[in-house]
Amino acid sequence: MSNKVTIRRLATGVPGLDDLLGGGLPEYSFNLIAGTPGSGKTTLAHQIMFSLANPDRRALFFTVLGESPLKMLRYQQQFPFFDVAKVNQSIKFVNLAADLLDGNLDRVLARITEEVQNFSPSLVFVDSFRSVVQSSKAVPGDVSDLQHFVQQLGMQMTGWQATTFLIGEYLAPEAESSPVFTIADGILWLSQHLHRDSMVRKMQVVKMRGQAQSPGMHTFRISDGGIEIFPRTLLPPGNIGKLTIAGDQRLSTGVPALDEMMGGGVPIAYSLLSVGPSGSGKSILATQFLAEGVRQGEPGVIAAFEKSPNQLLSHQLNELIESGKVGLIDTRALDLSIDETLHNLVQMINGMKAKRVVIDSLSGFELALAPVFRENFRESLYRMIAVLTGLGVTVLMTAELEDRYTDLRFSSYGNAFLADAIIVQRYVEIDGQFRRVISVVKIRASAHSKDIRFFDITADTITIGERLTHYQGILSGDASSTLKS
Amino acid sequence: MAKTDTPRHQIIRRCVLQRPDAIASVSISLWERLASELVAIIGQGGFDSLYSRSLHLAVVTFPWLAAGYPSQQAGSRFAGLQTSLEGRDFTEASEASIALLITFIDILVTLIGESLTTSILRAAWGDDALDIAVKDSDNE
Numbered sequence: 001m002s003n004k005v006t007i008r009r010l011a012t013g014v015p016g017l018d019d020l021l022g023g024g025l026p027e028y029s030f031n032l033i034a035g036t037p038g039s040g041k042t043t044l045a046h047q048i049m050f051s052l053a054n055p056d057r058r059a060l061f062f063t064v065l066g067e068s069p070l071k072m073l074r075y076q077q078q079f080p081f082f083d084v085a086k087v088n089q090s091i092k093f094v095n096l097a098a099d100l101l102d103g104n105l106d107r108v109l110a111r112i113t114e115e116v117q118n119f120s121p122s123l124v125f126v127d128s129f130r131s132v133v134q135s136s137k138a139v140p141g142d143v144s145d146l147q148h149f150v151q152q153l154g155m156q157m158t159g160w161q162a163t164t165f166l167i168g169e170y171l172a173p174e175a176e177s178s179p180v181f182t183i184a185d186g187i188l189w190l191s192q193h194l195h196r197d198s199m200v201r202k203m204q205v206v207k208m209r210g211q212a213q214s215p216g217m218h219t220f221r222i223s224d225g226g227i228e229i230f231p232r233t234l235l236p237p238g239n240i241g242k243l244t245i246a247g248d249q250r251l252s253t254g255v256p257a258l259d260e261m262m263g264g265g266v267p268i269a270y271s272l273l274s275v276g277p278s279g280s281g282k283s284i285l286a287t288q289f290l291a292e293g294v295r296q297g298e299p300g301v302i303a304a305f306e307k308s309p310n311q312l313l314s315h316q317l318n319e320l321i322e323s324g325k326v327g328l329i330d331t332r333a334l335d336l337s338i339d340e341t342l343h344n345l346v347q348m349i350n351g352m353k354a355k356r357v358v359i360d361s362l363s364g365f366e367l368a369l370a371p372v373f374r375e376n377f378r379e380s381l382y383r384m385i386a387v388l389t390g391l392g393v394t395v396l397m398t399a400e401l402e403d404r405y406t407d408l409r410f411s412s413y414g415n416a417f418l419a420d421a422i423i424v425q426r427y428v429e430i431d432g433q434f435r436r437v438i439s440v441v442k443i444r445a446s447a448h449s450k451d452i453r454f455f456d457i458t459a460d461t462i463t464i465g466e467r468l469t470h471y472q473g474i475l476s477g478d479a480s481s482t483l484k485s
Numbered sequence: 486m487a488k489t490d491t492p493r494h495q496i497i498r499r500c501v502l503q504r505p506d507a508i509a510s511v512s513i514s515l516w517e518r519l520a521s522e523l524v525a526i527i528g529q530g531g532f533d534s535l536y537s538r539s540l541h542l543a544v545v546t547f548p549w550l551a552a553g554y555p556s557q558q559a560g561s562r563f564a565g566l567q568t569s570l571e572g573r574d575f576t577e578a579s580e581a582s583i584a585l586l587i588t589f590i591d592i593l594v595t596l597i598g599e600s601l602t603t604s605i606l607r608a609a610w611g612d613d614a615l616d617i618a619v620k621d622s623d624n625e
Contacts, residue, residue, distance in 0.1 A: 068528075069526060069527045069528060069531060070531045070535075070597065073527075073596075073597045074597050074598075077598055084600040084601050085600075087604055088604050088605070093525075095526060095528035097529065098528065
């Protein structure tokens with residue numbers, strides 16, 4: 001039997017944050033929310049506060065110099081989480097400017113303690129802590145004062161059973177050696193990353209005592225609804241190995257002859273890459289793949305980057321989406337992160353219990369990402385495919401490839417190795433005609449046809465034709481009949 | 486100053502007129518209670534700037550209010566206002582006091598919204614002041 005202390009974890013109410021923190025906010029912890037101006041510190045603090053505060057768990061929000069409290073109230077009210085009914089009931093705002101003017105930290109501490117005693121909050125916020133620090137720097141010999149102040153504050157707030165947040169403006173974790181960093185139980189670092197013209201927000205849990213936080217930088221977005229974090233989904237360790245996929249379980253692509261070429265269809269939870277030049281029927285194959293799923297009672301999800309959702313996709317795809325059996329991921333924004341897309345995908349897959357996912361296309365996807373993410377597109381894509389196939393869904397990705405007749409490539413990014421199976425479509429010139437041919441290049445751990453076969457596209461369907469037995473030089477694009485020669 | 490007579494304006498009017506024989510002291514008490522609530526939230530500086538702005542606007546209609554600008558001495562923020570109000574007859578003093586409060590509260594509403602302002606007024610003047618005024622105005 002264990003008599004060890006159990007730390008209660010509070011659900012912050014900020015989408016994604018609890019995962020980042022390693023399961024929620026430890027009760028009575030002393031935390032720092034740090035970041036550059038405009039990185040969303042106050043918004044994050046408010047969102048946590050309004051979500052957690054109730055008559056039994058009251059919150060005290062101290063405003064110090066920094067941002068004018070009038071403006072803070074004015075702007076924060078724009079977020080839906082700002083519940084005016086909680087103000088003065090569960091939440092109290094207190095301005096400390098007057099107590100700080102002479103830079104006397106003892107007075108500030110006394111005032112904070114007094115307010116905490118009177119209101120007995122379970123949550124205490126100090127915004128911004130940086131102004132407390134700067135103001136005290138006017139007083140000589142203040143380093144120990146400040147250390148003393150932070151230590152006292154941390155100790156007293158824990159003593160008063162309050163979970164505390166200091167909000168401070170700092171530039172980078174490495175550049176700072178403030179005593180608050182040592183004393184804090186948790187540090188949340190918010191930053192803005194500019195790359196070319198686009199800005200991406202990231203959050204890092206630098207430290208979180210007592211629990212395993214999710215390491216590294218995670219993207220987040222501040223929208224009209226507030227902050228939403230998209231944790232870099234690493235495969236949950238428990239999941240690995242649990243999901244065993246029998247190689248003999250196959251999904252039909254919706255094109256019987258193609259299934260046959262693949263040795264009976266796509267193995268479940270495989271990632272299938274369909275490569276070919278523009279107009280070679282990749283999107284049509286993808287639609288057939290989804291339609292076949294719907295026919296067999298397997299819902300699907302498509303992230304369509306090639307066409308805007310407003311434009312008519314194909315008529316067939318439109319019908320599938322309207323019927324609700326295929327989910328469409330919104331891909332309008334051009335500052336997406338892979339994590340956000342993956343987050344949306346996983347949410348929709350779980351919601352719809354989807355079995356099939358289409359990403360059309362990888363090149364469009366790359367363009368839709370914020371430039372800063374394009375640099376490690378391959379790495380992120382690898383992670384994304386691992387997560388999706390880890391969920392047991394079968395993924396069909398399309399990749400545009402300009403026809404080059406001198407080299408045989410399956411993807412312009414060298415992404416081909418990421419896929420478990422590859423289908424190549426291309427044009428060849430035969431008898432003064434552009435003909436389409438298709439071939440299965442690779443299926444991991446499975447036998448498949450080595451044939452190159454003609455195919456035609458008629459009314460949204462792919463029809464596979466005969467084998468190009470009597471031709472040679474097909475891959476050079478200039479096929480000639482071996483019969484005539 | 487108050488062109489439209491909203492429920493909020495009626496509340497202020499009622500609060501100021503609650504004791505017609507003591508317009509000045511009632512007004513100062515309303516201001517003191519409002520200030521103590523508001524300063525805690527938006528700070529002394531925030532309150533003073535709003536108060537100065539309201540006076541500036543009210544002086545257009547009631548030039549004699551100009552003597553009411555806050556003095557430098559601590560604790561006597563509304564001493565000047567009290568003196569100004571006491572030097573006028575009932576009608577002038579009450580109208581000016583109502584106008585000044587309405588101006589101040591209206592500015593506050595434009596900045597932080599109706600509901601938050603009402604919640605602060607409630608905390609400052611008490612639920613009774615606000616609820617009775619609303620109830621009475623409904624019956625009228």
